[in-house]
Amino acid sequence: MSGTARGGPIRVALVDDYDVVLAGLAHMFDRYRDRVVVCEIDANANLDDEVDIVLYDSFAQPESxxxxxxxxxxxxxxxxxxVYTWNFHPELVESAQEKGVHGYLSKTLPARDLVAALESVHAGETIISSPPRRAGSALGLDWPGRHEGLTDREAEILALITQGKSNAEVATLTYLSPNTVKTYIRSTYRKIDVTSRTQAVLWGVAHGFTPDHHRIDHWLGGP
Incomplete structure (x- = not known):
């Protein structure tokens, strides 16, 4: 059933600390405006009315x-x-459910399936995507460094490094093994043509990898 059939499109607020991530996600909904309306991506704009769904994008957020x-x-x-994520570690899914989330959706979902899942959540169901069989993101998504050749996984690792996280902290936050984190770091360094962590952080700061924490703070009761 479409949002229009229920009396209007679902009102969705997007929450993430990165402009490019939110813009890409909002763009995915462009063809479904009769069913989903993105009513907030800018935390600096006042929104006094209640929204139907907050869609929390996990990119470079502390998932653990x-x-x-x-x-x-x-x-x-x-x-x-x-929650909108690629990380389906069982402990993360279980913890999110215990916290009361109403959906845990995979970034591998095509836009039409994402919209249908949000409609089901809005109708009162709890929707948990099946863990993706392989890494990948839905078409239309964007992330910092994508146009420089970074995959979303590499971009997320670089974003956490730019935030000052150590390799061990990155591994803990993403539920990846330390060796996997090192592999992502090596491939990222090659793609952005740096040889040290300091150079990588400087590159990250210059290319949009510094988060705007005001976005999430706004939804956590902050200004």
């Missing part, structure tokens, strides 16, 4: 710390909270 999810679930302006 679900305090943010608990706060989002408690926010009276958000009727339902959905």
């Amino acid at each position: 710390d679900h305090h943010e999810l608990s706060e989002l679930v408690r926010n009276p302006r958000a009727s339902r909270v959905v």
Whole structure:
């Protein structure tokens, strides 16, 4: 059933710390404006009305710390909270469900399936995507460094490094093995033509890898 059939499109607020991530996600919904309307991607704009769904994009967010999810679930302006991610480690999924999220959706979903899942969540269901069989993102998504050749996984690792995280912290936050993290770092360094962590951080700062924490703070009860 479409949003129009229920009396109007679902009102969705997108939450992530990176402009390019939010813009790419919002673009995915362009063909489905009769069913989904993105009512907020800018935390600096006032939104006093309640939204139907907060869609929390996990890019470069502390996935192993679900305090943010608990706060989002408690926010009276958000009727339902959905996590949008590629990381389906069983502990992450279980923890999110315990915190009360209403959906845990894979970034490998085509736009039409993502919209259908959001409609099901809005109708009262709890939707958990099947773990993706291989790495990959839905067409239309964007992330910092994509146009410089970085995959979304490499970009996420670089974003965490730019935030000052150590390799061990990155591994913990992403539920990747230390060796996998090192492999991503090596491939990232080659693509951005740097040879040290300091150079990588400087490159990240210059190419949009510094998060705007005000976005998530805004939904956690901040200004």
